[in-house]
Amino acid sequence: MESRIDRIKKQLHGASYKLTPQREATVRVLLENEEDHLSAEDVYLLVKNKAPDIGLATVYRTLELLTELKVVDKINFGDGVSRYDLRQEGAAHFHHHLVCIECGAVDEIQEDLLEDVEAIVEKRWNFQIKDHRLTFHGICWRCHDNHDEKEESE
Amino acid sequence: MESRIDRIKKQLHGASYKLTPQREATVRVLLENEEDHLSAEDVYLLVKNKAPDIGLATVYRTLELLTELKVVDKINFGDGVSRYDLRQEGAAHFHHHLVCIECGAVDEIQEDLLEDVEAIVEKRWNFQIKDHRLTFHGICWRCHDNHDEKEESE
DNA sequence: TACTAGATTATAATTGTTATCGTTTGGTTA
DNA sequence: TAACCAAACGATAACAATTATAATCTAGTA
Numbered sequence: 474m475e476s477r478i479d480r481i482k483k484q485l486h487g488a489s490y491k492l493t494p495q496r497e498a499t500v501r502v503l504l505e506n507e508e509d510h511l512s513a514e515d516v517y518l519l520v521k522n523k524a525p526d527i528g529l530a531t532v533y534r535t536l537e538l539l540t541e542l543k544v545v546d547k548i549n550f551g552d553g554v555s556r557y558d559l560r561q562e563g564a565a566h567f568h569h570h571l572v573c574i575e576c577g578a579v580d581e582i583q584e585d586l587l588e589d590v591e592a593i594v595e596k597r598w599n600f601q602i603k604d605h606r607l608t609f610h611g612i613c614w615r616c617h618d619n620h621d622e623k624e625e626s627e
Numbered sequence: 628m629e630s631r632i633d634r635i636k637k638q639l640h641g642a643s644y645k646l647t648p649q650r651e652a653t654v655r656v657l658l659e660n661e662e663d664h665l666s667a668e669d670v671y672l673l674v675k676n677k678a679p680d681i682g683l684a685t686v687y688r689t690l691e692l693l694t695e696l697k698v699v700d701k702i703n704f705g706d707g708v709s710r711y712d713l714r715q716e717g718a719a720h721f722h723h724h725l726v727c728i729e730c731g732a733v734d735e736i737q738e739d740l741l742e743d744v745e746a747i748v749e750k751r752w753n754f755q756i757k758d759h760r761l762t763f764h765g766i767c768w769r770c771h772d773n774h775d776e777k778e779e780s781e
Numbered sequence: 782t783a784c785t786a787g788a789t790t791a792t793a794a795t796t797g798t799t800a801t802c803g804t805t806t807g808g809t810t811a
Numbered sequence: 812t813a814a815c816c817a818a819a820c821g822a823t824a825a826c827a828a829t830t831a832t833a834a835t836c837t838a839g840t841a
Contacts, residue, residue, distance in 0.1 A: 493819065528821040551703045571754050586747060590740045598736065599768035600725050608760045614753035647788065682790045687829065
């Protein structure tokens, strides 16, 4: 955990930015909630606990900065809010998401799975792929199980 | 063209909605610009030509309605604007997009390409897929060609 | 004709995000 | 330490996209 903060600090310094207390608090929130997909507002509320004087604009600025440095990914599931996701260190490509249309849960797929598809696209459409976004919408295993239970008790 | 409008009319009636003049004008704009990925604002401006008295809110409502009925797809490339895309009739799945990070062009891929990936995901993550969104970000063939020309002339 | 439900318009309000501006901070040099 | 400067800050205004509200209109029906 501390080592990751250190690495992020170095990344900032490398681009001649500083790891201010506000930025550190923001990064810590992201680290502590790595599993979730927090919106800027979510991050703001959580950072408030650590640094009550922080302003919303600073959180936005920090998230923007971290996105530029590719420390976080800014994602958009179409609900009108940007969400911010700490990158897996060393991951070349964006991971994928499973969005449940019943409960709204968002799970992640770390595997790439797209090598074959990308090869086809690069060749057939003569398109040089730099990154990709893949999201599946459907019913997650939890909601699936719930349905089963319901059916059993009926 | 007319037959597609008729089918959309039937879909509306089936859900007990009417094809009002405003809705028809909106659908016509979508049909006439099927290749593009229009934003609500784009649609509004185009519809204005056909029906100058239409209001922006009506366009939003109509697009929302058409989205519900799965006549159009609402997409989001992360630039803060929703875009609306007429569905291919009978297409079970969402098509994919190639977004050029140089010129911003958006091309479409109609092929599915994801059958194998979906089979893996359904099985391994026990996730019942209903739809998917796949976007590749990279350099399109046009920008690619331009680079080549530049290099040649230098 | 009067009635009713749905649709429409104009406008106000809301929401997420970004820009502005005056102030503060942290590092550097004298 | 003191003086300085650029970066970063917080509060707030501005902004753009979207949605809600309220009054009005329209089509169909009794």
